[in-house]
Amino acid sequence: MLRKTNFYINGTWTPPMVPNDFDVINPATEAPFCVISLGSSHDVNKAVAAAKNSFEVWNDTPIEERILKIEKLAEIYELRVEEMAKAISMEMGAPIDLAINAQAAAGLGHIKSFIRVLREFKFEHRLRDNTPDEFLIHEPVGVCGLITPWNWPMNQVTMKVVPALGVGCTVVLKPSEIAPMSSLLFAEFMEEAGFLNGVFNLVNGDGPTVGEAIGSHPDVDMISFTGSTKVGIALTRSSANTVKRVALEMGGKGxxxxxxxxxxxxxxxxxxxxxxxxxxxxxxxxxxxxxxxxxxxxxxxxxxxxxxxxxxxxxxxxxxxxxxxxxxxxxxxxxxxxxxxxxxxxxxxxxxxxxxxxxxxxxxxxxxxxxxxxxxxxxxxxxxxxxxxxxxxxxxxxxxxxxxxxxxxxxxxxxxxxxxxxxxxxxxxxxxxxxxxxxxxxHSESPFGGYKQSGKGREGGIYGLEEFLEIKAVSGWNTPIL
Missing domain, CATH: 3.40.309.10 (Aldehyde Dehydrogenase; Chain A, domain 2)
Known part of the structure; x- marks a missing residue:
């Protein structure tokens, strides 16, 4: 049986502070095929500290260099897409053709889409053509906690990780403990792409422990969550004490x-x-x-x-x-x-x-x-x-x-x-x-998200970038943008 009990923190594969083995079940056989470890608040603290320490350097990295890293990620993903599809098929039961042509393909498609959007996005611009001294600056919100589901794992991981990193945020990802294999593989892609240590971190765990620890952590500036409405409500509550931004993509009944x-x-x-x-x-x-x-x-x-x-x-x-x-x-x-x-x-x-x-x-x-x-x-x-x-x-x-x-x-x-x-x-x-x-x-850059208890915020395209950005208005800026 596979053992994948380490987390990816600060650029290294790190054992859990307190071992807590958890079987990953193949839904077609009802038998375990891998053991991961469920993390604790101590692991979250370590991952958040790494993300916080790397934020300033990553934010100061020119956008062109950040895009180059994401392009490298896309290249690695494309070379290993069948490996990703097999991981998704085994962890959540998607038929292999669906896993290749839709599940894994969606992740690669989002990476490429965000590269296009990042190239075109203006992070600094005049408020209006007739306001030469009033500028808007779009800046990363900071350290982001990303919590993703099991049903479309790479679709959701890439819809969060790529725009967050692209605009200069750093992240701590908690994938579903039911289907963690694809995200662990994605972490390998991130490592191979050579992202700055601490920019991307992954901690496996359940919602009541790791999810709660991320949601309530004072050094996490934003939560982006996809999952059930019940859990989204709980995360909103745990995030309220630190008044962090919360983006939610939850249930539907179309x-x-x-x-x-x-x-x-x-x-x-x-x-x-x-x-x-x-x-x-x-x-x-x-x-x-x-x-x-x-x-x-x-x-x-x-x-x-x-x-x-x-x-x-x-x-x-x-x-x-x-x-x-x-x-x-x-x-x-x-x-x-x-x-x-x-x-x-x-x-x-x-x-x-x-x-x-x-x-x-x-x-x-x-x-x-x-x-x-x-x-x-x-x-x-x-x-x-x-x-x-x-x-x-x-x-x-x-x-x-x-x-x-x-x-x-x-x-x-x-x-x-x-x-x-x-x-x-x-x-x-x-x-x-x-x-x-x-x-x-x-279309690939169309905003994805809902009204009412289906969530708040949008993912995809320019709207997906804006979720991870703050807007700063600067008056008296009487020189051209450099």
Whole structure:
């Protein structure tokens, strides 16, 4: 069995102050394949001290040199991308093709995107063209605690680490203890790229110990967290005493509004596949499908057929199948919510309780579809984080918007219509940080984030840089910017 118990602190692989072994489980076999150590507040103190000590030098490093380091990181990542994909596949169960083409690829894509944005970003500029003596200076916020989830590990690590380091911050990363292997590999990439000691630090650990220690640490200037709303609220509380900046990307319960004038077979199938992708473990999944009543029965047939044709397979097998859920805890949660849908009167039209046929071990679940869901049901209100689709009818635009917005979340909503004016009208009224119309792709530098309890702040592109910057206004600056 692998042992990866050291942390990466101040440019060296450092043993924990107090050993605390923790098994990393392969979700396809339910067996441990690696041992890490869970850190303590003492390890966090050491990592934060390293980040604080290196901050001034890193901040003073010219932006061109910082970009060169990130370019080197991208080069190393690209050479070892298949190694990264295998780590992700083993730790969280992503099928290998998904791990290569989406999971690992997302990390590399974000690194390259931030390089482009950093090259173009103006860290010093006039307030306006007609204010020659008033300048704005964008400066790094300082030491940043970055806490990332297990479901899209490299997507989130790179969305935080790269912009933070790019603008001159230093960081302490706590990846999910459930899926830490990809982040440990990423730390190897950082070491090989030759970043200044102390600029990037990694401490494994659980939320109540290491996460809390980072959130409450007086020398951490900012927390950037992706994960559950419950934990995000707790981190906000622990950060309040030191009045640090907190950026949160949390849960979602996306509505997918399908009007009768849409291409129904395409829209319904696309929406169901998106819901089941990554075994449903995506915060922006369209898990509530709202269908105009005149095409409701047709949509149910298509969604049911799509679920029944969704293959389930081993993570190490090539193909378009879905893999297991990440953990026993997640498996039990999804099973419980499927049962609640049955108990509350939703009509089960595909999938259901238990593992798929042919699987008696591993956290595998069936792609599941419920019809006739009421928005008051648990399956309509709680983030399931499994391949479970809830379908409900609507009669008009007003009802569709009301149902969509009747949630504590507001991350991503979806609209399908042949009438682009209507789609735009609906998009303006949906209370979410993102709206996708007719399956359009999102651009790499588009802001990612939500309203309400889906979080605050944005990641990606220029918006991702600005999260890690303070703005200083300087009056009386009567010379050109150097």
């Amino acid at each position: 509505a997918n509004i399908i009007f009768a004038d849409a291409n129904i077979p395409e829209a319904v199938k696309r929406g169901a596949i998106h819901c089941f992708n990554n075994t449903g473990q995506s915060c922006n999944a369209p898990t509530r499908m709202l269908v105009e009543r005149s095409v409701y029965d047709k949509a149910l047939e298509i969604a049911s057929a799509t679920a029944k044709s969704t293959a389930v397979g081993q993570p190490n097998e090539h193909g378009t199948h879905i893999g297991p859920l990440v953990s026993e805890t997640q498996f039990n949660k999804v099973q419980g919510l499927i049962q609640s849908g049955i108990d509350e009167g939703a009509r089960l039209i595909a999938g259901g309780i238990g593992r798929p046929d042919g699987f008696n071990i591993g956290y595998f679940v069936q792609a599941t579809v419920f019809a006739d869901v009421d928005n008051a049901m648990r399956i309509a209100r709680e983030e399931i984080f499994g391949p479970v689709l809830s379908i409900m009818p609507f009669d008009n635009e007003e009802e569709a918007v009301r149902i969509s917005n009747d949630t504590r979340y507001g991350l991503t909503n979806y609209v399908q219509s042949g009438d682009i004016a209507r789609a735009q009208r609906i998009a303006r009224r949906l209370r979410s940080g993102m709206v996708v119309v007719n399956g359009a792709s999102r």
